[in-house]
Amino acid sequence: MMARMRFSPMVCARARRFWRRSGLWPGILGLGILALAPAALAAEKVPVPGGYSDAMAWYRRAAEAGNPRGQYFLGLIHWRGLQGRKDPKRAADWFEKAARQGHTAAQFGLGLAFQTGSGRTKDPAQAAQWFTLAARSGHVEAAYNLGVLYERGMGVEKNPAQAAILFKQAAQAGLAPAQYNLGLLYGEGEGVPKDRVRAWRWLDRARQGGYAPARAALKSLERAMSKAERMKARKTRGKPST
Secondary structure (H helix, E strand, O other), X not given: OHHHOOXXXXXXXXXXXXXXXXXXXXXXXXXXXXXXXXXXXXXXXXXXOOOOOOHHHHHHHHHHOOOHHHHHHHHHHHHHOOOOOOOHHHHHHHHXXXXXXXXXXXXXXXXXXXXXXXXXOOOHHHHHHHHHHHXXXXXXXXXXXXXXXXXXXXXXXXXXXXXXXXXXXXXXXXXXXXXXXXXXXXXXXXXXXXXXXXXXXXXXXXXXXXXXXXXXHHHHHHHHXXXXXXXXXXXXXXXXXX
8 A cells, every 4th residue: 555655754654653553533532621511501400500610510410311411521521530530431431321312522432432442442343333423413523533444444344435535524624634644645546546736735734734744745745746736736725625
């Protein structure tokens, strides 16, 4: 597969290690709860918290009453350790309760738990199933992570073409790592027709989005491009990528 790659070995190794060969996108699970969003649980018959201190009990009551948003946020609290120590097992338990009720972010969280082995026994096939459900509902990070699984053949049959479709879904939504990976696929001709101009466009968008590996990948790609290809690519900078 890598034999067709025109980028330098150093760039390839760094890029693969950084995302395509070792990492997944954590999405909201990698962030703190920036707002309590009382409207999220307004329909639940529990007191609306007046501040952060009583929010934990509020989310717990909503979760135990079967509210999927409450279950998801309680899982997130345990995942982040906002009540003390992190508890991935309890987090995954709450994610699963919400995920089975169709909560998209919880489906992604449960998929991440299965993929990383944090709170669940590592199981790429289960991860793929939950990422699939979340991606169908438009969850950008789930689409990206599912693309990684298809690109690597983990938990699903290896399918670069499907990986490209999923990366594109996330890339068009503005996720820089997906733009980067899609650019690599076009540069390699893996899962999509080889197209250095399209590769350049997506890598350039990832670079503009602050994704560091894209800068070196662009330089390597430009060395492999013809003068006409470089001119064509630069003329389309800023236009929607396809």
